[in-house]
Each structure stands twice: as structure tokens, then as C-alpha cells.
Amino acid sequence: MKQKRIACILFFFCLMVAALFLVNWDVFHFSEIFQISRTFSGEIDDKGEKILIDDLVLKTGSYMVTLTGESTGPENVYIIRQDDNSVISDRIPEGKFAIREIIEIKDTIDRIQTLVDFASGSSSLTIDQIDFKSGHAVYKESILRHAVISLLLILAFLIIFLRIFYRALYCRIFKNLSQPEAERVLLFLILLTILVSIPFFNQNYVFTNDGYYHMIRIEGIKESLSAGQIPAWIHLFVLNDYGYGEGFYYPDLFLYLPAVIRLLGFSVLTTYKLFIAICNFLSFLSMYFAVRGMTKSLYAGLLSAMLYAFAAYRLIDIYYRGAVGEVLSFIFIPFVFWGIYEIYRGDCRKWWLITIGYTGLIFSHMISLAIAGAATLVFVLLHISRTLKNRQIRIAWLKAFMASMALSAIFWLPMIEQLIKNDVIGDVLYSTVSYTIDSERLLSVSDLFVGFAPWDRVKPFLGYPLLFVIFIGIGARLVEIRRKSTDLHLSNYLFFFGLLAAFMSTALFPWQWFAWFYNRIQFPWRMLVLATPLLAASGGILYDSIFEKNERTIFLAALFCFCAAVTIPFFHEVLTNRIFQGSGFRLENNRIMGAKYLPIRADxxxxxxxxxxxxxxxxxxxxxxxxxxxxxxxxxxxxxxxxxxxxxxxxxxxxxxxxxxxxxxxxxxxxxxxxxxxxxxxxxxxxxxxxxxxxxxxxEKTILQKIAEGITFLSVVFILAAVIRKKKSDERTIEKD
Known part of the structure; x- marks a missing residue:
């Protein structure tokens, strides 16, 4: 038995070594692809040198350079120039060509130029692509990237090793997470994350409305961190390093994570995809925690997380719109309604849930914050009598508000200072068209209640999973439900507010009465950022209430298959019409989408x-x-x-x-x-x-910026100290018992 165990451990170790070899075999390989796609015509372009690649940095090594394209004249010349000295120069053959040259770099060169000398007598010259490849070149980014991947792989193998061979130690280290139930939940949420991230499992670029813009934000923060600018209120890289102060007006705390991933050597496309996948997982986790916390039901939490994962508007935000701010908001909105539920249920000690939700929203997306804030205000007004009579509820709200403001002071105080001291192009906290309603931005009922539609309509929809929740929900409420429970009452509440939020995205809602708010959120269908988590939570609780314990696992599997199946057309649309070649993908630093945070006189x-x-x-x-x-x-x-x-x-x-x-x-x-x-x-x-x-x-940081940093820092220290103190207190209580 002992020999068998040793053999298994040796096999496991060999498996880990093999995996490490597979991920590190190309650590010294270099590949840089430039999609040029430029055509020079004798009728339009003057003869002479045309720069194709400027200021490419190459480390010491031997490189294969490949130029591909097509030429209709014999006099065109390609040039590879090093620090203004010609390294290689030769004529481009007529017809389609794939020219390959080897260049030797003895010392790190800061400026490699690739040019063509265009002869005007030629009718046309097209350069499609230029590749630089090396089988052995030492680049810091590659070493860092492979080191990070290797460490994560070793960590994963170590956890699995302990789980298999040293179960007792595994349980002591991971405690509650080592329980079979927790492991199953974690694996299920990881499976959901993998499934809804399928369109990202390639090296290509998924084109979205705003995704490119957010990648520029990530790159700007990365360059600012590299230059020692912390916090990165003013982004470098953007507009030729002129310093774009977007961080003052658009919250970007959570973009520091992908910025750090970029610093570790990952490409901007890979970084963006990893970040969205992490957001997916955290969204499902927050929904699971929220619903399980409210209902104490594992199945209700899993069902809600599944509906949340496959909800059409959430997927539209990821794969069509690239709305990173809203994608982040989906992590925190469940905490908001969970905290509200706990406070009005009588457990006012859980006000911190609202603090997590609103602090996260402040650092994610101002429009989602406004929507969640308006919804919370409506809820409080509906329960104003209870709120005013119950002192504990008022204190809980005050604590949640003060804690959220203190934790987020590092964002909103500098923003207010900039708004007062420096005018910018865009309307940041107000709208200049407060009383104008654009009916084109409103959904019709038929637009909303669609299971799937191509994005060329540019109008969101609820999608099959949430439509299923609505139809089953209405049907279940019209007939006698097998089990009456407090959870069912909670489901009804969430269902009502979810439908109301969805209704507000349509032309049936009297937006002319709320024109200011309409223009502040830009698109009324953004109300689906609230409707989606509310309906997903309502559906999970409803299904859990309808089915008996021995039926729930079967229904969970059936619902999973249904949601996965109805998402196939969505992903097919993305993979067919939204995918562009990722090799050679580069960010252009002058694309900043409206440039509304530029100083008012800037162009x-x-x-x-x-x-x-x-x-x-x-x-x-x-x-x-x-x-x-x-x-x-x-x-x-x-x-x-x-x-x-x-x-x-x-x-x-x-x-x-x-x-x-x-x-x-x-x-x-x-x-x-x-x-x-x-x-x-x-x-x-x-x-x-x-x-x-x-x-x-x-x-130089202003006095108010330093004060804001101090408030946020002290708030974090205070909260961490309180958490540690409470944990120690709970441990002492357990020991006494």
C-alpha cells in the first residue's frame, strides 16, 4: 500500500513537471506581428520612403523578418533600418511576395524601422503583414508571464496534491472551503465561468462597442503605474503620453487588476479576457452568496447564479457592448439587495453588506450607481413609516452610507475638486439636455420580450432564461403553489421590482416625467442592469420553493442544459460576426471615445x-x-x-x-x-x-487629494482591525462553549 502511494506521488510529480514544460517551452521565443494592410498607388501617393513600423525595440538575438504583400512594379524597395543606419535593403519582387530576412541584433536597439521606398512608376504596392520572430531572445515580459503561469500551475497542483494525498492537512488549511459541499459549489461556479467565457477561448479579438476603449484605459493605468503614478488619476499612453485625467471622473479602481496583469507580461487582449472571466466568476459568486444568505438554501443560490450567468443582458454587456463598468456592477448589485433584505428583516448588524455593494458600485460605474441609488430610494420611500419608526434601521443606513463615503473618498473628493477647478468637455454629473426624450433609445415590449436577436438591432433583450423565469413566475402565482414560505414572499418582492425595472426600459414608462434621470443614464434599457439580478434571484428562489428536495437536483441539471442550449445561438452570432484576427492587435493611443474628459479648450x-x-x-x-x-x-x-x-x-x-x-x-x-x-x-x-x-x-497631489487618500486608507485600516477583532472574539466564544 505504501509503495503504491509512493508511486502515485511520483506519477503526480512527473505530471506536474510535464505540465510546467508544456507552458514554458517557449519562454525565450519572440514573435511580434504587425498587421500593416497599407496600399500605395502611383496615382495617389508620391514616390519615396514610407515608414511602416517605427521605433520597434528589439533585444539581443537573431530574428527572422517576414514581409508579405503584393507589388505590380519592379522598382519598389524594402528597408530595415537600425538607428538610422540601413541594415537590410533590397528590391521587392513583382506579384505576391513573402520576403524573409535574418537580422542580427548584438545590443538592445531602441529603434528598428521598417520602410518601403515606393517607386511612383509602380501602379500599386500592398504590404499586408510584417513579422519579427526569434527562437532565442530574452524579454522581461516573457519571463514574468511564464513565471506567473508556472507559479499558478504549481499552486493548483499543490492544492490537488494535498486534497488527494494529505486530506487532513488540506482540511486544516482550507477549513470550510474543504467541505464537499463548498467544493461542489466552487466547481459549479467555475464551470459556469468557463461556459460563458467560451467566445474568449481563442487568440482573436472579440469586437465590442466599448471594449477597445476600456483596453486603452487599462493600458493607460499600466503605463502610469510603471511611471510611479499612484493613484493613476491621470493616464499615460493616451494621446501620446499627454496625460488624460480620466481617472478623476470615471472610477477605475478595479482596472488596476488587469493593469497589474499587463505589467506581468500578458498581452492586452489576454489581460482583458482574463479580467472579464474573473468578473464573471465574482458575479456568480456574489449572486450565490446573496441568495443563499437570504434563503439559507444552497439550491436557490446555485439556481440564481446559473440564471445570472446565462442572462442575456449580462452577456450583451460582455460580448456586444463591452460595457466593463456594468459588468463590474453585476458583482455588487446582489450585495445591495441582500443588505436591504437583512436590515428590514431585523438584522441591522449586516449593514456592511450595503457598504460592500455601494462602495463597489462607486468604484465601478457611476450610472449603475445612480440606477441602484434610485431603486434604493424608491424602496425606502415605500417603507418610510417603518424606517422612521425603527431607530436601528436608521442607524444601519447611516453606518452604511458613512462607511461607503469614507472608503470611496479617494475617488469622489478628487473628482469634485477637478469639477470645481477645471472645466472639461463632457457633462460629468449633469445633463445639458435634461428635458429631451429620444424615443429611439426606448425599447418596445416586443424588443424586450425576445429570446434572442442579432445585435445589428442594437437593442438589448431579456433572453430565454429570464423569460422562462417571468412566464413560470406568473404561472406559479396564478395557481396554488405546493409550498408556501417566507422565501416565496421574498421571490415575489424581487420579481415585482425586477419586472418594474424591465418595464422602465420600454416606451410604456412615462419617461417625460423623469427626463433628467433619463438623460443621465443615457440609455433607458440600462435599467436591465437592475432587472437582471433581481429576476435571476427571484427565479432561483421561486424554483427552489416549487420543487421538493428530491426533485431539485434533477431540475438544476435540466435548467442548466436549457440555459446552455438557448445560449448557443448567442455565442454562434458572436463567433461568426464579432471575431477579428488577434495577431498583430495593437492599441491606438488616440482613440478615446468622445474625449469628454479632455480640458474644455483641448482638441x-x-x-x-x-x-x-x-x-x-x-x-x-x-x-x-x-x-x-x-x-x-x-x-x-x-x-x-x-x-x-x-x-x-x-x-x-x-x-x-x-x-x-x-x-x-x-x-x-x-x-x-x-x-x-x-x-x-x-x-x-x-x-x-x-x-x-x-x-x-x-x-503634484493637491492637499484635498492627500486628505482623500488618508480618509480611505484609515477607513480600510479601521475595517480590517474591526474584522480581525470580531474574528478573535468569535474564536474565544467558540473555545468557551
């Missing part, structure tokens, strides 16, 4: 073209040299203004409140300068009486 087209140019009101101003590093920009200048006049200098950084500047004159004396938003929305200073020197502009 993104101007910024994109201006690059590192320092602007001056004096024509004699000469930029001797400049240096850009993160949110710091310095320029050595020389000028000769007439009559000692004031000269305005615009530095190529977008203006947000908090920028500081100083002038060092030719004698080495430092002079502080006032910074303001200039005529192009840039950080701007005025100089007078100094004709030569250095201007340095840099971002």
Missing part, C-alpha cells in the same frame, strides 16, 4: 498632431531641448521678446488641477510659476523678464 486632433511641440506666443522662442518622463516635462529655451513682454508658453501636457511649474533662469535661480489651462487645453505658464532657462512642469 484631440490637435494634440495628436502636436506631439512634443512646445507652443509659445513669442515667435523668437526656441526649444533647445526637452525631456518627457511620465507627468513631468522640461524644456530648455532661448528667446528674445520685444520690450520685456509677457510670453505665454504651452507645455504638451493636458491641464488638470494639480500641475506645478518652476523656471530656472541662466543664473540657476528657481522661480515658481502659476499653471493654468491654456488656449489649447494644455498646461500653460507665463514668463516675463527671463530670456533663457529651463521650464519644468510636473504633477
Amino acid at each position: 484631440k486632433e490637435f494634440v495628436d498632431k502636436n506631439r512634443n511641440t512646445v507652443l509659445s506666443s513669442d515667435s523668437s522662442f526656441h526649444n533647445e531641448q526637452y525631456d518627457r518622463s511620465g507627468l513631468n516635462f522640461s524644456v530648455d529655451f532661448l528667446m528674445s521678446p520685444a520690450d520685456d513682454q509677457k510670453v505665454t508658453v504651452e507645455i504638451p501636457l493636458l491641464y488638470y488641477y494639480g500641475y506645478q511649474a518652476k523656471l530656472t533662469n541662466s543664473d540657476g535661480k528657481e522661480i515658481p510659476l502659476e499653471v493654468y489651462q491654456g488656449p489649447h487645453g494644455l498646461t500653460t505658464v507665463d514668463i516675463q523678464g527671463v530670456n533663457e532657462g529651463k521650464i519644468q512642469v510636473f504633477y
